[in-house]
Each structure stands twice: as structure tokens, then as C-alpha cells.
Amino acid sequence: MGVSQRLKGRFRKFLQRPGTTVDLAPFSKRLPAIDAREEALRELDDEALTAAAQKASDFTEICAIGREAAFRAIEQRPYDVQLLGVMALLSAKVAEMATGEGKTLTATIAAYGHVRLGHGPVHVLTVNDYLARRDAEWMAPIYKLLGLTVGWVTEASTHEERREAYLADVTYVSVSEAGFDYLRDQLVTDVEDRVQRELATAIVDEADSILIDEARVPMVLAGSIATESDPVHDAAGLVRELKAGKDYEVAEDGRSVAFTDAGLKKIEEELGGIDLYADDQVQQLSAVNVALHAHALLRRDVDYIVRNGSVELIDEMRGRVAQRRRWPDGLQAAVEAKEGLSATAEGEVLDTITVQAYIALYKTVCGMTATAVHVGEQLREYFKLEVAVIPSNAENIRDDEPDRIYSAHETRDEALVEEIKIAHEKGRPVLVGTLDVKASELLAKQLAAVGVPSNVLNAKNDAEEARIIAEAGAKGAVTVSTQMAGRGVDIRLGGSAETDRDEVVELGGLYVIGAGRHDSRRVDDQLRGRAGRQGDPGGSVFFVSLEDELVTRHAGDILPASPRMDMDGVVHDDQVDYAVEHAQRVAEGVNHEIHRNTWRYSVVIEQQRVALAERRERLLTSEVAAIMLLERSPEKAKETDEDVLSDAARAIALYHLDRLWVDHLAELSEVREGVHLRALGKLDPLDEFHRAAVPAFQKLLLDVEARTIEAFEEVDLSDGFEPDRAKIVRPSATWTYLVHDNPFGSELDRLIAAVGRRLISGGNN
Template sequence: MLPKVAAREDALKELDDAELTEAAGKADEYVEICAVGREAARRGLDQRAYDVQLIGAMALLSGKVAEMATGEGKTLTAAIAAYGHVRRGHGPVHVLTVNDYLARRDALWMAPVYKLLGLSVGWVTEASTPEQRRAAYNNDVTYVSVSEAGFDYLRDQLVVDIDDRVQRELATCIVDEADSILIDEARVPMVLAGTVPGEQDPVHAADALVRGLRNKRDYEIADDGRSVALTSAGLSRIESELDDVDLYAAENFDQLSAVNVALHAHALLHRDVDYIVRNGAVELVDEMRGRVAQRRRWPDGLQAAVEAKEGLGATAEGEVLDTITVQAYIGLYKTLCGMTATAVLVGHELREFFKLEVAVIPPNTPCVRVDESDRIYATRAEKEEALIEEIRSAHETGRPVLVGTLDVKESEQLAAGLKAAGVECVVLNAKNDEEEAAIIAEAGMHNAVTVSTQMAGRGVDIRLGGSDQTDYDRVSDLGGLYVIGSGRHDSRRVDDQLRGRAGRQGDPGTSVFFVSLEDELVVRHAPELIPASPRMHADGLVEDEAVNYAIEHAQRVAEGVNHEIHRNTWRYSVVIEQQRLALAVRRERLLTTDVAGDMLRERCEEKAESLEDDELVNRVGRSIALYHLDRLWAEHLAELSEVREGVHLRALGRLDPLDEFHRAAVPAFNDLFPKIEERTVATFEESEIDEDWEPEVATLVRPSATWTYLVHDNPFGSELDRLISAVGRRIASSR
């Protein structure tokens, strides 16, 4: 199709802006969409879309995930595809991003293109008001982070007046950083919570009890680092502090749970690795991106336990009113496509969970980046010494260096080590993420040394010679950007994203990873594969094929474990999602029709007739029925959460946990609809109803405040998650 697109170029250039917009309104085939899109970009951005960008747009229009290398112009590709989807009748289009910054940036950046194409564009961020959200979603194209879109959907599912909704139909979404959102975040639940009467937080009391406990004396941490248990000595110590109570007695179950959660917070979660403390609050760190995970919190009292550990007051947890996973939310769109630089490695998962195929788009300019073999050291200390020396050596030549670390703590320790070696550097981590754009813009400058967590891995563009590229030739002659990874991540895709910061659009560049046999990835997933006496040099540098294989194997095992957890978690989520969809259909009927009033006229004939006003019966019936439906759904979710946490115990009796979960979940849901009707009828019969009737009169009080958050993966997991993880490890090891 590309020759046909090129053939339209000269004719489209002859049109004035109004004529181009008119032509854009008639395009509905790939060739015309791409030709008009290219011309609009040339005028609006002074950028002529590359052929490969048009191929990427066609891949998105055909419902695929386009794998496009860093610096290939995915933002413009998405804009042309969004225009095409609208013209082909698939609108409105939501472009789902990984954060608010990118949503706003990309919408404003592409606005001139959309204007020439005759389309309206808006964006939503966490700060947007309901009116601003409604206006943004009324555009042809809306840029929004996946979490904000999901939260808006949840809030819309609880409105009692249809005019209060902010979203329109979920027609088409283009997912930016598709592997991150569709795979890494797929099982993250988005939660809408409501205010409930507060009571003393038992975890804060338990925190004081576990502070004096010592590892290997009072408690023991499992080999996988994901669970911890009190020893007999530790249990006795706690029980004596509580006036010799029996913690394992049934009546002390809540206290035992609080002690265990407090112990997990102290023993397994580490400040500046799993979370940071900023502005008097605990903020979780997304391990895949190294950024603060906005509005994310741990489940099951663990958030409160970490807050207690850090001497902070507990934030409200509230009652869950509704919840949906990222995967289930995205599954609501009729048309789905996406783009990322790293899709092939998760191609089988995209196919399994979303029925998506990957289209690999060639680069506009061949990549000439040199990817060196890993440098492996026997100990972490030797690795760090070699890493600092390598950075110092490159810095002496003036070559810009970008170092990717695995967590905040490591980034700060490395920066201190570099300073001691006489190398000044800029640190980018979750603590100063607001300065990200400015820091990254200059990371390619002559003499620059930037130490970053995985934040620098996605959605950022590092130009050689700095943001204005004044020193481009000088830096290019030195070999371009030098990207160094301080260790291998659990996911090869995260490593590949870091590599991809160098070598954009044919620029020179180099990448290398420093690894030690003491790194957590190796210790956790492949200790048995490390030879007793690997071949190494005097400085600790290991050169042994068996060790190289062990590190590759450790990454494959880690990826396999995550895939198996995703698969099994989704199996449990499927039944809840099917129930939520069935409930949503019922709720929509109650909200938009008089079905509740009809039921009351049938079941409460005498009282309904006494009111002599059908519209009043409809209004009151709708309000009462919606209240009880939402109330019962919240109770149902709480019940399923308890079942989900306890179902692993049934596995000990050789029962299938999933079957047992379904055995509890399905009948409970089947009872829901009759209960809604029963409670609606009872409330109607008991209420004093007149023209001024309001729900509060019948004590149908909804939460006075609601808030949204994402449930962070429980780092130590429930017993069920640990069982799943063990299964995943066995499967991955056998591959």
C-alpha cells in the first residue's frame, strides 16, 4: 500500500488546510487514512511520517500490537491510527498511557494534527474534575492513563442519575507501552472504596510487639524471600507481651493476623526498595518502572503495617464498593490494539489473554548500537567496584553514561560511590520523579552521567548532545550514549527497554549489563546451576559458559513464575468478572427503565396504588433498588475476598482450590438478585413515602466519600499465591 500512499502525496500538498480537513472527513480506507495523516503531520508538526510509521498505523488499524523500536515515533503512529479508527466508525478512541504526564503531553503534542484531520482531542489526569472528564471523553480521541480510565468506569457504574456519567461507550483503545499495561499490570485490581466508620487499627498495636524481634531467633524468612514465620521462641515472646494469651485460640485470630502482617512489613519490605517515605506518606515503588506507583496500596492491612513501621498514621482503607482488574477493564473495549518496543517476548501471553497478534515493524534506520555480553562477577562488591571504574573511565572521555539500577537504594549507593571516585552524577529515582523530563532531556549531553532506576526505560527519548543536540557530533564521535545496567531484572523486556535508550534512529551507542553471582535474581532462581568453582580472573570477573546459562535460565524461570501467577490469578478473576458484567446489565435496566417501579406495583400493589403517582413509584423504586444492588455487591465482594484467601486450606485436603472457589462464588451470586428484590420490597413497604421522599429518609445512606486506589501485588502473597508461584517455578524450570 505504501506506493499508493506516496502517489497521493503531491495532490494532498496542493490542498489548503480547509480542503485537507474536508478530505480527511471522507477517508475510510488505509491508503487514504495514511496519506492524509502524513500530510496533516507535515503541516501540524513539521514532521513527515516515515513509511514504517504508516506501517505501524496500519498494524494498529488491523487490531494488532505493533512492536516499534525506541525513537521510531510511536506517538505520531498512534495519532494516525486513532484518526483512522474514528473514520472507520470505531470511535470514540481512548489512547491509554502509563501515566498522567504522558496522557497530557501526547494530547497537546498531537493536537495540531487532529485539528487538521477534523477531530477533537482531550486528556484526563488525576486532577481533572468530573466536568473536565466528561468534556474530555466527549472528544473523538481521549488520552488517559489506564488507571484513570478504569476509575472513571467504576464511578460510572455507581451513579444513580445517568447524567452523572463521564464516559461514553468503550469502543476502541490504543494501548501505549502495551506489554507493560496488558501483561505487567494486567492483574492489578483498580478499587473504588467508600467511607466506613473507623475503629482502632490493630496493626499499629501489633507493630510495637514485633519491633524487638530478631531474624533466625524469633522468626525465619523462607528461601524465596516471600514469606516469614514466627519461631517457637518468637511466639512465646509475643504471647508473654500480651499477658500470656494463646494467639492460636479462635477468639484471638484477628490479633494473630495483625501480628503476622506487622512482622511481614518489618522483615520483608524495605524502605527505598519496595517503597519510599515522602511528604509524611508511604509511597509504593513500581518494580517494573522504578517510579512511584501512583495511588497504589498494599492489601489486607499491609499498607497500615508499613505505615506503623515508619511511625505514620494509618490511611483510610474503607469498604470496597467495586473493583475491576486492568485486564478485565481493557477487555470491555470492542476494538483493542497497542504498541511497544518489547512485544515479541510476551507474544504468547498477548495471544492467550487478549487474542492479540504482534506485528514487528522494521526500524526507519538500522540500529547500529553495540550490545556487549554481560560482565559477570563472583561477588556483589567486585561487581560494584568494576561498575564504578567502568563509569569513571567512560566519563573521563566525555562520553555520556546512563546507568540503570534495580531500585532506589541501589541508585543512591552507586551515586555515593561515584562521588567518592570523583565522578559527579545526576540521580533519577522515585524520590525526584517530578524532575524526570528535565533530567532525561539532558542525559545525552557531553560529560553527563545519569544514574536512574527503571524510570529511564519507557516513554523517554534521550537525544545525543542534549535536548538541543548542540554537541551531537562530538558525542557521536565518542560512540554515543553508553547504557550500563547494574544488574539483570526479572524480565528481559525491562532490560531491553533500558538498552533501547541508546541507538535511537541509527545513532551510535553501546549497552552492557554488570551481574554478580550474589544478585537476588541468581540466588533466588538458579543457585543450583552455578558451578562450585567457576572460571574467573583475579579481579573476580567470571568467564564460564555454565554461569552464562545459569543467568539466562534464572530470567526465564522468573518470567515463567510471573506468567503462571498471571494465568492462575485470571482464572479466579474470570468468574468475578462474569458476575460483575451480569450485575452491570441488571443495574443498567434499573437505571434506565421503570422495571423497579413495575415490580413494586406488582409485589406491593396496595401501597403502590395508594400513592396514586406512577412517576413517584418509579423514582422511589429505582432509588431503593439501586441502593440494595450496590450494597449487596459490596458485601458479595467482601465475601469472595475471604473465600479467595481461605480457599488454599482446602487444597491441603486434595481439593482443587479453583473448583472450591467456584463452589462458593456461584451460589452466592445466584442468591444476589432475589435478595435485591426482597430488600427493595421490604424497604418500600416500611418507608413513609411522599413527594419529598429522599433515600436518606429510609436510611439508604451511601458513603459520604469515595476514593480510588490500585491494589499493589502483595509482595509475600497469600498461601494460594505461594502455591501458584511454586507451580510456576516448576513449570518454568522444566522448559
């Protein structure tokens, strides 16, 4: 079967993915027995309840005691549907629970249950530091009553605070902080310096976001190195003067850009008449190309913001600043140069692991989100996780209107502003979701121009997120937000104090308006889900323009030339409705295939990481290095004091293993970036990558031993062991960051995306 046929089969499978979910009947059967325990547990004093909690060993008792503890500690009695969620988590499933259904409390009882079932310690992995600390402190009284300890970790936590937090039965921590702690633990030279214990159970909050959207994001531990001059800043000055269409051309999909002959000639002349494609100009060519990408493709207030003198990336799925995230391969420096800022150091990559690979290290994984079914196939493929759809406690009475589709941005925006103004004048609270920071700020200005005040929530003021979202349900409130829209924060009708709740209910509840469709239906569904919480009234509608990038990029070729529309520019055409839906499916399919492709390359690296980690653990915790030196360098080993030999052998072997792993990662990065060129020669790029990666790793293992022996024989151990004398000085400083997906992708990713779009289009004709 050819490559195109295999790709076509995958895309069609994605579009026809099964909607099967976990059968809840076995969980539901336990509910009467849980209810039957309530009266007896209510009669116990706190001390007796804690004692009973320590003995619970089955789902029924865990849920019954957890419910009683929650009611006593924070005056919240979990609903039956929350207990179904608990049982799903205890069964290592992903529980789909609607917004406002109490996922935080559900996770707490599940965490207690996993500890009691012998699956501890438990890490509750969140999307950010705020939620990690908030949820740990909020749920702490319940854990105390259940006889468990709880801790939390944030970016500001010290080494000792981290160690103490991870010693707790349950630890709340953002997935990135947990991953960085793992990477740091993998480089310790003394077991006592570790902060984490075994990775036993992970309860993943916002599971679709972490397990799918962020799955391929690499977490990086970097060390300081002496830096050379940065050619990207010089290149940025040159490309700034180039003209689109004349000196360079942007591809239709907006993900790649290339110099024209005229533009290339202009750059070469500016650089002194050089040939950029000469063998000795590789670094200069790379700098010019990356500067052009930053100049032509990356947009301020869409892809990134500039705040406090630095470039901060925006997470396209959530609209938030992507904390401590950088673009790869000099692109970060290019954007900094574009904005006239000094380049921040990249350092040397000491180790890196993707979110997906890190979570795979846990023995048990489960999670919760309001939107899991859409990614059920991917959860099954990458994590062997099934989805359990938990019914709402109260019927959802939100009124979800059909999309209002307009022929152009201008008419769509006019109608959008008018719709918001009408709702505001009635006093009905409105939450508007925009696609990026620039759009949110433009809409706020348009609203102000017609006398409608609004609160703007976007990546520029993300620190105020919880406060702004908490009041988004107040009478007359208009909140303009990017997709961030406060995941994890309830919007109560009438505001946080529910002062005007009855009036807002009479007005129809919170009105959610989407200003354009996102690439992912899940993001749209999350926005809709802000209204209609716990049986509250609410409404939602999306305003779409045929000029929206999603539509033009993925469905431009199937839009009718003259769609049917009314005098106001509102389109009423079934073919257009289909095209918008089709565009989202294509975007999701392309992203899915890029995820799969990226992971296929990562698999061999993760296998090598595991093998190396096992070897490192033996070096760290045993005398295997000293034994090796006794065998390979017996004379010097026997002359050396036994304790000195042990320390020296361990330190030298660990240093060279870590050093060679750094070099190996750098080599594989170069191979990965260049391997797509081999596809042009009709070679399978994945096979070619493996062909380079496997022997390189075998050589690494041999070189570790050879360098360890060589260093041992050269070092003077007469006065004991000193790392400086053995030339094993480690980086003086380390820091962490996440590598943002290259926004325009590698050549191979672009090839797959182009093929995917054609195949999906063909499969739906």
C-alpha cells in the first residue's frame, strides 16, 4: 500500500471515528449501596470517620466516605453523577463532565480512592500554577478529614518546598512543573537531591488540553553556555525592508514563505555580494530564512504579545500566554529581533521530554474534561484511555442557536456589535469569545464606540482571569475574551455573589457568543459550556464570516461562488453551512495527523531515554561504575582508596553519560530537521531517521564506557576526588522552558498537512 493510500485510510478513520464510550451501568449499580452507608457514616464523629477512611478498600466505601467527608469539610455533598465520575477515575478512564459539574471535588475523592487502593502517591496534573494551588488549598480540609496529606507545587516553589509537596499523599502541580522536576531529578548525582518519588498515579485535569493539545510539546532543561554573536538580529534588519509579493511570497496556507529571485538578490547584495547557497554560508542562510519567517508569518497580538520588554507566546488553543515557552531553531531570537528586543539565551539542551512521554511514565493515568468524546480515538491511540461520559446532574436547558454566517468580516462585525448592544441594554450578561488578542481588543473598541463598556480578558491581562470571569455572569456585564474564557472558574448568574441571580435568570441567563469558529470543535464547545451550568438558563451562538481564515484555508474551494444571502449579508445556504463544518473537520484531521507523525519520530527517542535512565539509575545507586573500572583499569583502581574509587567512578560515569546524551539529542534534532529531504529521493523519512538514531545510540553507550575509563586513568586521585581535576564541571546554571510548536511546521509537517487536506476533501465529496 502506498503512502497516500495509508494516509487516506487514516484520515477517513479519523472522520468516522467511533463514538463508543464506557458503559456506566456497573458504576450505577453501586449507587444504592453508597446511599445506604450515608446514615451510619453521618453518626460517626470526625475522628471515627478518619479512622474509617483509612480502612476503605472498595469503590462503594471510598465513595460513601468521600461524600461524607466533603459534606463535613466544605459543606458540599457530591451528587450521584460526581460519584460516577469518581468511579470512572478509579477505573483509569477519562471522565467527560460538563462545565460546572464539580470536577475538582470529583478528583479529590478519586485521589483519596487511588491512595486507599494502593496506587499512591497521586499527582493531580493541572494546566497552570493558579489552579494547582487553588485546588489544593480548597480541598485540603477534605483530605485532612480523610487522613491524607496534600501539597502543591508552583514555579515559585523552592527545592525544599517541592520535595515536601511530593512527599504528600496527593500533590497538585501543573504538568509542566511536574515534567521539569522529573528532568531535574534525572540529572542528580546524589539520590538525596531528588524531589519526586515514584510516578504512580496521575489524575489529569482538562485532559483533552494536556493529553492531546499539549501532548507533543517538549519540556526542556537547559544549561548555560558561552554564547556567540547572534546573526539573526542582523538578518532581521535586512528582511524588515522587504516587500510582500515583490521580495517574498507567502504560501496559501499561511504556514510557509519563500524569497523571490529579486528578494534573494537584494539580500545577497546587502551582505556584500555573497552566494547564500554556498557551502560556507549555511549559518547565514539559516539566519536570513528564520528572520523572514518571523517577519512575514508571525503576528503580534495573534501569535505572541510583547510585555515587560519580552516576547511572550500565546497558546492558540487557550488564548493564554504560554508560560516559559519558546520557539525552536532561532525563531525566538528572530521575533525578538523583529520587535527590537535583545535576544534571550537559549543555552544548551541538557534533557527534554514531551508532555505525552512524561505522562506515559505514570503507572496509572486517568483524567477529566468537559470535551473528551471528540478526541476519544486519540486518547485510545496514545494512552489506551477510554472515555466515560458522565450525565449532568441537572438537565442542560441552554439554547444553542445555529451559526449566523456572514459574507464578509465587516458585516459580521457590525451584526456582532449590534447583538451585544441589544443584550446589554436588557441587562443580560454576555461573554464573547474571540480568536486572538487583536480581535478581542478591536471588538472592545467597537463596543465602546456604541456606548457598551466591556471587560477584556486576553493574554495581556491573564493574571486577572479568575476575577474577570467570576463576574462575567453579573447583570449587564459584557466580557470579551480569547479562548481562555476561564477554564476551571465558575460563572455564576448574578455575579460571584449571585446578587442579581433572579433577574439574570429571567433575562435568559448568560449569553455566550463566539466571534468566529476555532480550528477545534472542542474549543468551541468549551466556550458554549460557560453557559447553562447546573441547569441554569443560557444561550450560545457563533458569528462566522466567509472571510475567516479557517474557512478560506480549509474550505475555500467548496464554497459556492454566489451563496444565497439576505439584504443584511446573512448567508442562508446549506452548502455554506456544510463548508464551515467541513473546514473544522479538515483542520482537526490535519492536526491529528501531524500529532501522529511527530509521535512516530519521538517513539525511538523515548525508548532510548528509558534505556539510558535505567543505566543511569544503576550508576547512581550501585557500585557498577567502580566494578567496571576494577575490570577495565585494574592497576589504578586497586591503588585508589575504596571510597574515593566509588565516588570518582560514579561521578565520572554519570558526567559522561549525561554529556553524551546532550550531544545525542542535538544530533537527533539535526537529523529530524533534515530527514524530510530524503523523502524527495523516495526514501521513507521515518526509516531514515531510525537508520541514523539507532546506531548513534549504540555508539553513545560504547563511548560512555570508553570516556569514563579514559577520564579515570588521567585524573589524579592521590589527594582524593575533585570534579574540577576530572574535567566534569556541570553547567553553572540551569533553567526550564517549553518549546512551542513551530507555527509554520517543518517541511515534512507541511507536506503531510497538504496531503491531508487533499485526502479529507476527496473523502467528503
